[in-house]
Amino acid sequence: MATALDSNFYAIIPAGGVGSRLWPLSRADEPKFLHDLAGTGNSLLVDTWNRLTPIAGNNIVVVCGVAHKATVTEELPQLNAVDLILEPSPKDSTAAIALAAAVLVRRNPDAIIGSFAADHVIADDRRFGNAVREAIATALAGYIVTIGIRPTEPSTAFGYIETGAALAIDGAPHARSVSKFVEKPKLDVAIDYVDGDRHLWNAGMFIARASVLLDELRTHRPDVAEPVEAIADAWDSPERDETVARLWPTIPKVAIDYAIAEPAAEAGKLAVIPGEFHWDDIGDFAALARLHNHGRANVLVTLGENTRVLNEGASGLVVSQTSRLISVVGVKDIVIVDTPDALLVTNSTNAQRVKSIVESIRAMGADDVL
Amino acid sequence: MATALDSNFYAIIPAGGVGSRLWPLSRADEPKFLHDLAGTGNSLLVDTWNRLTPIAGNNIVVVCGVAHKATVTEELPQLNAVDLILEPSPKDSTAAIALAAAVLVRRNPDAIIGSFAADHVIADDRRFGNAVREAIATALAGYIVTIGIRPTEPSTAFGYIETGAALAIDGAPHARSVSKFVEKPKLDVAIDYVDGDRHLWNAGMFIARASVLLDELRTHRPDVAEPVEAIADAWDSPERDETVARLWPTIPKVAIDYAIAEPAAEAGKLAVIPGEFHWDDIGDFAALARLHNHGRANVLVTLGENTRVLNEGASGLVVSQTSRLISVVGVKDIVIVDTPDALLVTNSTNAQRVKSIVESIRAMGADDVL
Numbered sequence: 001m002a003t004a005l006d007s008n009f010y011a012i013i014p015a016g017g018v019g020s021r022l023w024p025l026s027r028a029d030e031p032k033f034l035h036d037l038a039g040t041g042n043s044l045l046v047d048t049w050n051r052l053t054p055i056a057g058n059n060i061v062v063v064c065g066v067a068h069k070a071t072v073t074e075e076l077p078q079l080n081a082v083d084l085i086l087e088p089s090p091k092d093s094t095a096a097i098a099l100a101a102a103v104l105v106r107r108n109p110d111a112i113i114g115s116f117a118a119d120h121v122i123a124d125d126r127r128f129g130n131a132v133r134e135a136i137a138t139a140l141a142g143y144i145v146t147i148g149i150r151p152t153e154p155s156t157a158f159g160y161i162e163t164g165a166a167l168a169i170d171g172a173p174h175a176r177s178v179s180k181f182v183e184k185p186k187l188d189v190a191i192d193y194v195d196g197d198r199h200l201w202n203a204g205m206f207i208a209r210a211s212v213l214l215d216e217l218r219t220h221r222p223d224v225a226e227p228v229e230a231i232a233d234a235w236d237s238p239e240r241d242e243t244v245a246r247l248w249p250t251i252p253k254v255a256i257d258y259a260i261a262e263p264a265a266e267a268g269k270l271a272v273i274p275g276e277f278h279w280d281d282i283g284d285f286a287a288l289a290r291l292h293n294h295g296r297a298n299v300l301v302t303l304g305e306n307t308r309v310l311n312e313g314a315s316g317l318v319v320s321q322t323s324r325l326i327s328v329v330g331v332k333d334i335v336i337v338d339t340p341d342a343l344l345v346t347n348s349t350n351a352q353r354v355k356s357i358v359e360s361i362r363a364m365g366a367d368d369v370l
Numbered sequence: 371m372a373t374a375l376d377s378n379f380y381a382i383i384p385a386g387g388v389g390s391r392l393w394p395l396s397r398a399d400e401p402k403f404l405h406d407l408a409g410t411g412n413s414l415l416v417d418t419w420n421r422l423t424p425i426a427g428n429n430i431v432v433v434c435g436v437a438h439k440a441t442v443t444e445e446l447p448q449l450n451a452v453d454l455i456l457e458p459s460p461k462d463s464t465a466a467i468a469l470a471a472a473v474l475v476r477r478n479p480d481a482i483i484g485s486f487a488a489d490h491v492i493a494d495d496r497r498f499g500n501a502v503r504e505a506i507a508t509a510l511a512g513y514i515v516t517i518g519i520r521p522t523e524p525s526t527a528f529g530y531i532e533t534g535a536a537l538a539i540d541g542a543p544h545a546r547s548v549s550k551f552v553e554k555p556k557l558d559v560a561i562d563y564v565d566g567d568r569h570l571w572n573a574g575m576f577i578a579r580a581s582v583l584l585d586e587l588r589t590h591r592p593d594v595a596e597p598v599e600a601i602a603d604a605w606d607s608p609e610r611d612e613t614v615a616r617l618w619p620t621i622p623k624v625a626i627d628y629a630i631a632e633p634a635a636e637a638g639k640l641a642v643i644p645g646e647f648h649w650d651d652i653g654d655f656a657a658l659a660r661l662h663n664h665g666r667a668n669v670l671v672t673l674g675e676n677t678r679v680l681n682e683g684a685s686g687l688v689v690s691q692t693s694r695l696i697s698v699v700g701v702k703d704i705v706i707v708d709t710p711d712a713l714l715v716t717n718s719t720n721a722q723r724v725k726s727i728v729e730s731i732r733a734m735g736a737d738d739v740l
Contacts (some may be wrong), residue, residue: 024697308736312727313720325712325739327394327727330720334701336713342695343708345715350683350700357682357697366678369695 006136008110010210011056013048014096015064015072015118016087020358021284021351024342025319028370033118034071037282039292039303045075045118051125052116055132061085061104062118063096088248094224094259095251097206098217102232105210112139114207115256121291123278134273135207137171143271144208144216144264146178148200149279154190157283157352159183159202159257161272169271178270181262200272203279206256212269213260220263227251285335286348289317300328304338316347342369376506378480380580381426383418384466385434385442385488386457390728391654391721394712395689398740403488404441407652409662409673415445415488421495422486425502431455431474432488433466458618464594464629465621467576468587472602475580482509484577485626491661493648504643505577507541513641514578514586514634516548518570519649524560527653527722529553529572529627531642539641548640551632570642573649576626582639583630590633597621655705656718659687670698674708686717712739 019025019032026032033045040047045062052060063085064072073079085100097115104111114132122128135145148161164177181202185193193199206213218225227247234243264270282288292301300311304320310327316334318326326338335351337344346354361370389395389402396402403415410417415432422430433455434442443449455470467485474481484502492498505515518531534547551572555563563569576583588595597617604613634640652658662671670681674690680697686704688696696708705721707714716724731740 024695310727310730310734312723312730314715324710325394325731325736327712327714327716327724327731329714329716329723329727331701331704331715331717334715336715338713340694342697343706343713344697344699345684345701345704345706346697346699347701353682353699354697357680357699360680360682361695361697364680366695 006112006140007057007059008108009056009112009114009136010059010061010100010104010108011052012097012100012104012113012115013045013052013060013062013118014093014100014115015045015062015068016090016093016096017117017119019119020355022282022288023354023358023361024339024344024369025321025337029067030071031068031119032282034068034075037119037288037291037303038121043075044121045072048116048118048120049076049079051122051128054125055129056114061100063087063100064118065090088244090253091248091251092253093204093256094217094221094254095228095248097256098214098224098228099231101210101213102228103235105214106232106236109211111210112136112207113210113213114205116205117281119282120203121278121280121282127277128275131273131275131277132207134172134174135205138167138169138175138271138273139207139209139212141167141169141172142209142212142269143167143175144206144213144260144269145175145271145273146261147203147205147207147275148272149203149275149277151190151194151199151201152278154187154194155201156184156187156190157287158281160185160190160193160199161202163198163200163272163274167271172271172273174274175271176274177268178265178272180265181257200274201279202257203275203281204257205275206261216260216264216269221252221254221259223252224254224259284351284354285317285319285337285346286351288319289335289348292317297333300334376482376510377427377429378478379426379482379484379506380429380431380470380474380478381422382467382470382474382483382485383415383422383430383432383488384463384470384485385415385432385438386460386463386466387487387489389489390725392652392658393724393728393731394709394714394739395691395707399437400441401438401489402652404438404445407489407658407661407673408491413445414491415442418486418488418490419446419449421492421498424495425499426484431470433457433470434488435460458614460623461618461621462623463574463626464587464591464624465598465618467626468584468594468598469601471580471583472598473605475584476602476606479581481580482506482577483580483583484575486575487651489651490573491648491650491652497647498645501643501645501647502577504542504544505575508537508539508545508641508643509577509579509582511537511539511542512579512582512639513537513545514576514583514630514639515545515641515643516631517573517575517577517645518642519573519645519647521560521564521569521571522648524557524564525571526554526557526560527657528651530555530560530563530569531572533568533570533642533644537641542643544644545641546644547638548635548642550635551627570644571649572627573645573651574627575645576631586630586634586639591622591624591629593622594624594629654721654724655687655689655707655716656721658689659705659718662687667703670704
């Protein structure tokens with residue numbers, strides 16, 4: 001191991017987000033993080049937990065919606081009740097992470113937190129662990145730290161982090177400052193990024209002293225910080241429920257990238273550790289197909305427990321949650337998702353458009369299949 | 371009407387053939403002719419019956435497999451038991467039509483028969499009727515007569531009839547001799563056929579005096595004619611079942627095109643009436659899509675009673691026999707056939723390959739979905 005375990009380190013797993021682009025596999029009551037998308041035999045949530053225990057031990061806090069309490073505790077029987085933070089309603093990543101940080105800093109003023117989404121795929125746990133350890137060392141030096149993934153292709157589906165100067169931090173030889181965050185680019189820009197070797201994918205992983213993170217939030221978004229701190233004050237007390245019920249609805253929805261990371265980068269307070277491991281947020285079915293075809297674009301990937309698929313010259317992805325016989329004839333790059341009450345047929349090129357189908361379904365009032 | 375109804379005319383409707391290329395819509399126990407593919411509200415079988423009654427009155431005989439007796443009589447409650455000929459096993463079109471002709475000629479030696487498949491679509495019943503009346507007049511002059519469809523495009527899915535000299539037949543101003551039958555051609559050949567104006571589509575409709583048809587069969591295929599005649603001798607007697615059981619299995623399987631029409635054409639005994647109406651045998655899902663998109667290649671045709679389809683920029687065909695929500699995103703020219711136990715996804719280009727899927731399913735022993 002690169003550095004010893006820091007007992008002040010706490011991993012936060014925000015388990016939010018339905019994964020609309022993965023409908024009809026992902027549903028409101030069975031979101032993306034509950035599915036075994038990586039083919040490990042475990043849900044992405046359990047994979048995330050298992051990836052973090054070598055680094056954080058039992059110091060793992062899960063933040064999820066009240067609707068998913070039962071399934072999350074079923075997936076993670078080892079999770080202590082005190083380490084499960086339930087959101088009454090979704091308020092995006094800033095509220096989830098800040099509340100966890102605020103609760104933890106009250107339990108341990110030296111807490112260092114690291115936030116890792118419940119529904120991402122990482123292939124190399126050892127390299128991931130090394131990056132997190134460098135990030136912890138950098139956080140101890142006072143930075144807010146992100147882990148940016150070394151791009152393997154000019155993806156237009158991810159945001160990018162532009163790296164700046166190397167930082168001289170003990171235990172973090174690869175730490176650099178962050179010049180700025182860049183939104184999902186056009187292809188030609190993405191190609192320049194990959195060629196230029198200064199840009200990393202923004203994987204949404206943030207590591208910081210809890211107190212530093214909350215100070216930044218208070219500076220840039222007091223409208224989020226104030227109710228979050230007030231809720232945290234009441235969290236480990238009999239006033240929790242009343243305070244949550246009163247203040248949670250007032251919290252603005254904002255992603256942590258906008259609320260904290262971007263202003264911190266501008267202020268020179270953001271550092272980045274390059275992650276030299278395979279990472280994917282499996283944002284749509286095209287990404288899911290790529291994850292499983294191992295670069296062979298001409299195969300038909302089939303996922304599902306009782307999958308009966310007959311392939312006659314087709315390629316792409318079949319996800320089956322039924323026992324129906326699925327015959328796929330001649331179509332290339334197809335995406336078929338077969339569930340008991342809903343069927344999706346699209347292809348890789350159009351995989352991002354699935355989100356708008358979900359909006360159409362909501363508009364037509366067919367919420368039973370969402 | 372072009373000519374008065376000839377009371378010696380009998381329509382034969384061979385209701386055979388599963389329609390493998392329309393799997394999983396067509397099944398062994400629910401073949402193509404039982405489906406409402408034309409969107410008329412009736413099965414193709416009932417459409418065929420309704421098209422023939424203005425010409426043949428009650429003189430309509432249906433030939434079908436024993437397995438379909440119940441469904442056929444349910445579809446056609448007006449069909450007299452004496453006019454339903456049940457095949458113990460499928461023996462292709464020659465046996466079916468010849469047996470019906472042989473039974474009918476024993477009941478009426480002057481019988482003229484006309485054979486019309488149970489699972490074709492015809493758009494203009496009046497023009498169809500006119501062609502049949504000309505065919506009857508030509509059959510009365512001693513010819514075996516086919517109705518050939520004027521091609522509207524250089525189809526490579528149909529066989530063609532090369533027409534010869536005009537025949538001078540009373541009541542059949544458009545009758546011509548047939549030079550020869552041509553198998554499904556390559557596209558460049560088909561283009562020449564359409565440009566040349568001498569070729570018609572072979573729609574498998576045959577009209578002849580029953581005695582003439584059976585004489586031809588006896589000449590060219592005595593191996594079919596002999597058992598068929600022997601069965602017909604016993605048909606309206608107590609010996610029917612025993613004779614059928616003994617002789618039917620010995621009958622060779624052969625299409626009437628090969629057994630009778632081609633040799634009759636060579637012998638100058640075949641005539642053709644050009645059919646100036648829209649006809650389609652709906653041989654595959656591409657044909658079914660074309661039938662319903664009315665030339666608008668960019669629409670998504672949806673067929674099915676409780677169809678719930680959400681279309682986001684897709685085109686092609688969705689056939690739904692379930693109440694599932696089907697979302698189709700961005701894929702062009704797609705074919706989706708959704709049934710309770712089997713799903714097919716292909717596209718128009720590959721629609722003909724569905725037949726081989728059915729063979730694969732049989733090979734893998736999944737006969738439950740055939």
